[in-house]
Amino acid sequence: MNLLTGNHKDGSLIGDNKEMAKSRKAFLEKGYFNPLKNFLVTYINENTDEDAVVADICSGEGYYSHSVREETGRQVCGFDISKEMVKLSAKRKNGNIYFVANLSKIPLETESVDLAFHLFAPFQEKEFSRILKENGTIITVVSGENHLFELKELLYDTPYKNDEKPPETENLQIKEKIKISEKVLLRSAEDIDALFRMTPYYYHTRPEDKMKLQGVESLEVTLDFAVYVMKKP
Ligand SMILES: C[S@@+](CC[C@H](N)C(=O)[O-])C[C@H]1O[C@@H](n2cnc3c(N)ncnc32)[C@H](O)[C@@H]1O
Numbered sequence: 001m002n003l004l005t006g007n008h009k010d011g012s013l014i015g016d017n018k019e020m021a022k023s024r025k026a027f028l029e030k031g032y033f034n035p036l037k038n039f040l041v042t043y044i045n046e047n048t049d050e051d052a053v054v055a056d057i058c059s060g061e062g063y064y065s066h067s068v069r070e071e072t073g074r075q076v077c078g079f080d081i082s083k084e085m086v087k088l089s090a091k092r093k094n095g096n097i098y099f100v101a102n103l104s105k106i107p108l109e110t111e112s113v114d115l116a117f118h119l120f121a122p123f124q125e126k127e128f129s130r131i132l133k134e135n136g137t138i139i140t141v142v143s144g145e146n147h148l149f150e151l152k153e154l155l156y157d158t159p160y161k162n163d164e165k166p167p168e169t170e171n172l173q174i175k176e177k178i179k180i181s182e183k184v185l186l187r188s189a190e191d192i193d194a195l196f197r198m199t200p201y202y203y204h205t206r207p208e209d210k211m212k213l214q215g216v217e218s219l220e221v222t223l224d225f226a227v228y229v230m231k232k233p
Helices: 018-028 034-047 063-072 083-090 125-131 149-155 189-198 207-213
Strands: 054-057 076-080 097-100 113-119 132-143 173-186 219-231
Touching: 018 063, 018 083, 018 189, 034 063, 034 113, 034 132, 034 173, 034 219, 054 063, 063 076, 076 083, 083 097, 113 125, 125 132, 149 189, 149 207, 149 219, 173 189, 189 207
Parallel strands: 054 076, 054 113, 076 097, 113 132
Antiparallel strands: 132 219, 173 219
16 A cells, blocks of 8 residues: 655655665575564564554565564564565565555554564654554664674775664653674675665765675675664653
């Protein structure tokens, strides 16, 4: 379902295109981000009831919501502004609900969600806190300070670390910060390229720097995720 309103309501001009969506799906399904996926699945299993209302804010092509559905049985309702991302999610036919929507106007009822997760996407405190039930939980994940540092070392003369800052929020209380860090070996040039394309760096790197990845067939990189568990009081 496409529930976007306003200028771009057909969803064709905004968000990631078909190629980006497919490449993200192919990369994630190789299991490189399993440590984060496993954390999420375990947290949801241990902290929600079977009939809990679970939402995936900016659900991308559905990798995490699909895993939650398969591994916990919880039904997830996921949305993203990119029509192509949502199409790929819907094709998974896993019993989850997916729709195209903007996080600045989430088409979910006020105080209807027990737990939401929100990975690597813009933060919108007002809407997030509106849709959560009292004492509801939101899990936000941002890149940790060392995330993909080896990739940045290859690309840039002066690579910088991420700031890992928690989201700015007044209405939601940060209860816990959890770090998930692990080294993984990217096993092909294709995987390195796919990961690079999933990052914001891809769009800000000069063509001559992008060339530095040519001929690199494997690369050990640090995965470093900062997970913030927040509650609506
Ligand atoms: C880096 S991707 C992360 C996707 C997914 N959470 C994951 O980790 O695989 C960021 C996602 O946020 C979506 N997005 C960006 N701005 C948005 C907005 N205003 N409303 C809804 N989705 C948005 C993009 O289309 C993209 O799919």
